[in-house]
Amino acid sequence: MIRQQDIKRNGKVDLWDVKVEGGPAQVEMWPVDAKHALKADPERYCLKLPKGTKPGPAHDAALERLAEEAGEENAARDSDPVYGRGRGAA
Helix, strand or coil: CCCHHHECCCCCEEEEECCCCCCCEEEEECHHHHHHHHHHCCCCEECCCCCCCCCCHHHHHHHHHHHHHHHHHHHHHHCCCCCCCCCCCC
């Protein structure tokens, strides 16, 4: 069902939640959870959007949240005295 090439390097799978208020949104799950979601609620989750379906505003909001979280994580890592950028042992 979920092929190896569908799994990202970090071991997670991107599914589409088509029943989100505001239109379809991409969600990331561990492969085990993705298999269960596809089996338990096939009308809600899919690996690819049906032809002609476009992501909704909920997807754009989720992408913005992810970008903010990544920025916060990068700032925290960069300010770390040991592992921060240019401060750790080379």
